Amino acid sequence: MASFLSVFAAKEAKRFKLKVGILVVLIEEEQVLLLRRFQTGIDDARYVVPMGGHDGQEPLTLGVIREAKEEVNIDLKQEDIEVCHVMHRFHPMPEGLSFEQIDVFFRVKSYEGVITNNEPDRCDELAFFPLNDLPKATAPFIRQALQCIQEGKSYSEFG
Numbered sequence: 001m002a003s004f005l006s007v008f009a010a011k012e013a014k015r016f017k018l019k020v021g022i023l024v025v026l027i028e029e030e031q032v033l034l035l036r037r038f039q040t041g042i043d044d045a046r047y048v049v050p051m052g053g054h055d056g057q058e059p060l061t062l063g064v065i066r067e068a069k070e071e072v073n074i075d076l077k078q079e080d081i082e083v084c085h086v087m088h089r090f091h092p093m094p095e096g097l098s099f100e101q102i103d104v105f106f107r108v109k110s111y112e113g114v115i116t117n118n119e120p121d122r123c124d125e126l127a128f129f130p131l132n133d134l135p136k137a138t139a140p141f142i143r144q145a146l147q148c149i150q151e152g153k154s155y156s157e158f159g
Helices: 004-014 060-072 140-151
Strands: 019-025 031-037 051-053 081-092 098-108 123-130 155-158
Touching (some): 019 140, 060 081, 060 098, 081 140
Parallel strands (some): 081 155
Antiparallel strands (some): 031 123
16 A cells, blocks of 8 residues: 555656746836846847746745845845746747746845846846837836836736
């Protein structure tokens, strides 16, 4: 007779799983920090907020802190970030492929450090842009999320 744990593990292995994206929303004086993706194979030449994937071995808040440091060289504390939007998204990939994911957007209330492009091999521009005049090449899901954040909408779907 199989143990409860082995039955549970077998069921869990078959359960549908979603990737979780963690995104850093840094707004100063009605301008948002965006970076332009470069040579990544996904959304290249499009503007996005600093972001990454949850690695499954950390709370989401620590993932945001890690990504902010890795990508733009700023130090965050858990008490200085808050969830400002959640998006269920179908993420398009090259060759017509796609996958589902949940994106959790965290608003940065304060930070320490000097904003720097720490990943020039994946980002060829890093700058603040007016929220009401985003670059034309802003990724559509980012544009939608920023609009929702400005309108106080906590949840949206994309794709």
